[in-house]
Amino acid sequence: MKILCVGRNYSEHAKELGNAVPENPVIFSKPDTALLKNGEPFYIPSFSNDVHHEIELVIKINKVGKKIQEKFARNYFSEIGLGIDFTARDKQNELKAKGLPWELAKAFDGSAPIGNFINIENIDLKNIDFSLQKNGQLVQQGNTSQMIFSFEQIVSFVSQYFTLKVGDLIYTGTPAGVSQVNIGDHLEGFIGNESMLICEVK
Ligand code: MG
Numbered sequence: 001m002k003i004l005c006v007g008r009n010y011s012e013h014a015k016e017l018g019n020a021v022p023e024n025p026v027i028f029s030k031p032d033t034a035l036l037k038n039g040e041p042f043y044i045p046s047f048s049n050d051v052h053h054e055i056e057l058v059i060k061i062n063k064v065g066k067k068i069q070e071k072f073a074r075n076y077f078s079e080i081g082l083g084i085d086f087t088a089r090d091k092q093n094e095l096k097a098k099g100l101p102w103e104l105a106k107a108f109d110g111s112a113p114i115g116n117f118i119n120i121e122n123i124d125l126k127n128i129d130f131s132l133q134k135n136g137q138l139v140q141q142g143n144t145s146q147m148i149f150s151f152e153q154i155v156s157f158v159s160q161y162f163t164l165k166v167g168d169l170i171y172t173g174t175p176a177g178v179s180q181v182n183i184g185d186h187l188e189g190f191i192g193n194e195s196m197l198i199c200e201v202k
Pocket of ligand 1: 005006007008054056085173174
C-alpha cells in the first residue's frame with residue numbers, strides 16, 4: 001500500500017508557515033514503514049530538534065482506480081479516519097531552502113500514526129469537525145469546509161498520476177496550529193467529540 005499526502009490544503013496553515021495558497025494540490029508520499037498503528041508510540045528521531053504534529057483527516061481507498069473523474073471520486077473511499085503527518089520542520093526548512101524533495105523530513109519511520117476509521121455513509125463530507133489535543137489542551141482544530149481541495153478533488157487529482165489501490169491512504173492536509181512535540185507529550189485526535197487517535201511521544 002502507499003500513503004499519499006496533501007500539503008497546504010488549509011489556507012490558515014499555509015499562512016502560518018509563510019507559504020502561498022497553491023493552485024493545484026501539493027502532493028508527497030510516505031512509505032508503509034512510516035505508519036504507526038494501534039496506538040504505537042512515536043519516537044522523536046535523532047536528526048531533528050523540531051518535529052511538529054499535523055493532525056489530518058485520512059481517507060482509505062476501497063477500490064482500484066486511475067484517472068478518476070471528480071464526480072465519481074466519492075465511489076473510491078468509504079471510510080475516514082485521523083492521522084498525524086509528523087514533520088521534522090527544521091529538516092524540511094533546510095530541504096525547502098535548497099529546493100530539494102521533502103521525504104527526509106516527512107516520510108521517516110513512524111511519521112504517520114493512524115487511528116480508527118468510521119464509515120462515511122451518513123456523514124456530510126463538507127462539514128466534518130476535527131481537532132487535536134496535546135496534553136489535554138486544544139492545539140489544532142479544523143472543519144472540512146475550510147479545505148482548499150475537497151476529498152473528491154484530491155482523489156481525482158492524485159489518480160491522474162498514481163493508480164489508487166485498495167488500502168491506500170490519503171492524508172488530506174492539516175489546519176493551523178502546528179507546533180513542536182516533546183518527549184512525554186500525549187496527543188489525542190478527535191472527529192467531532194469522538195476520540196479517534198492516541199499517540200504518545202517518546
Ligand atoms: Mg501535512
